[in-house]
Amino acid sequence: MKEKVEEIMTRDVITATVDETVLNIATVLKENSIAGVPVVNDRKEVVGVLSVSDILKLLDDFHWYTPFFSAMDLSHLHSDELENVKRDIEEVSEMRVKDAMSKNPKTIAQDTLIDDAAQIMYSTGFNRLPVLDGKGKLVGIVARADIITSLCDL
Amino acid sequence: MQAETVVKVRDLMTTAVIAFKPSDKVHQVAKTLRTNQISGAPVIDDQRKVIGVISEADIMKLTATVPFPDIDPLNPFPVFSLTSYRKKVEKIPAEIETLFEGSVKDVMTKDPVTISPDDSILAATRIMHKDDFNRIPVVDDEGKLVGLIARADIISLFVQ
Numbered sequence: 508m509k510e511k512v513e514e515i516m517t518r519d520v521i522t523a524t525v526d527e528t529v530l531n532i533a534t535v536l537k538e539n540s541i542a543g544v545p546v547v548n549d550r551k552e553v554v555g556v557l558s559v560s561d562i563l564k565l566l567d568d569f570h571w572y573t574p575f576f577s578a579m580d581l582s583h584l585h586s587d588e589l590e591n592v593k594r595d596i597e598e599v600s601e602m603r604v605k606d607a608m609s610k611n612p613k614t615i616a617q618d619t620l621i622d623d624a625a626q627i628m629y630s631t632g633f634n635r636l637p638v639l640d641g642k643g644k645l646v647g648i649v650a651r652a653d654i655i656t657s658l659c660d661l
Numbered sequence: 662m663q664a665e666t667v668v669k670v671r672d673l674m675t676t677a678v679i680a681f682k683p684s685d686k687v688h689q690v691a692k693t694l695r696t697n698q699i700s701g702a703p704v705i706d707d708q709r710k711v712i713g714v715i716s717e718a719d720i721m722k723l724t725a726t727v728p729f730p731d732i733d734p735l736n737p738f739p740v741f742s743l744t745s746y747r748k749k750v751e752k753i754p755a756e757i758e759t760l761f762e763g764s765v766k767d768v769m770t771k772d773p774v775t776i777s778p779d780d781s782i783l784a785a786t787r788i789m790h791k792d793d794f795n796r797i798p799v800v801d802d803e804g805k806l807v808g809l810i811a812r813a814d815i816i817s818l819f820v821q
Binding site: 529530533534536537540542559560562563564566596599600625628629634651652654655656658659 | 688691692694695698700717718720721722761786789790812813815816817818819820
């Protein structure tokens with residue numbers, strides 16, 4: 508039976524760097540069917556995470572969340588409102604990863620027990636945990652799916 | 662898709678939706694989610710009406726419901742080790758297996774938020790962000806499943 512995260516983690520981690528754009532990352536997420544990536548510096552240290560949720564939050568910070576907005580309104584969408592939507596998407600697309608990412612990500616050591624990783628995911632609500640080696644460098648990533656697969660193999 | 666062509670949920674939703682029955686086993690669900698690289702799916706009855714949603718998060722919750730007598734009430738982030746607990750109480754592995762052999766209907770989130778194909782993408786995005794849902798089943802006037810809109814689909818707004 509597998510016990511440590513290093514036995515179930517993905518080792519070829521798709522990562523982002525701080526100076527890429529949100530559009531770069533959106534493309535990577537879509538092409539790889541993943542929902543988030545760790546952001547690393549040139550020393551392979553994890554400085555943040557950028558996920559679909561973070562991108563959603565950015566859109567929400569712009570014009571989209573208005574108390575007067577309803578499905579009815581949208582059927583009569585005016586061209587200026589559509590312009591706002593287009594502009595918001597363009598603005599978010601051009602943002603740099605360092606300004607869009609969640610900072611202070613939760614990371615775990617590679618000898619962490621799978622059960623403990625499950626508890627961390629449950630308590631924090633994070634869907635993916637970057638895995639670090641003894642020197643604090645990224646060596647893998649564990650997602651919820653990996654943990655569930657391993658628990659089901661009891 | 663550029664924003665000027667994207668207005669409604671129907672423009673971005675997935676129509677070939679994987680859905681489960683209330684009698685399906687959690688074990689099966691976990692495998693199906695994994696194979697299809699999705700993190701959750703709607704649960705439908707015989708008439709295709711949406712009665713729930715089951716996600717990886719719901720399955721993860723199962724592992725946290727097994728009672729542990731040693732939890733320190735002052736510890737805000739109780740981190741438990743199932744492995745060491747198992748060594749103390751032999752019965753626990755069987756309990757966990759039972760949980761994973763359980764049915765979808767006991768684990769799913771019931772009466773989920775749903776949306777119509779004619780609702781705006783913006784309304785869907787707002788629900789997802791505000792209510793923290795990853796996916797919203799798309800239903801017709803009778804509440805029958807016609808599609809699914811998820812956070813990952815929002816990415817299509819950026820990338821063609």
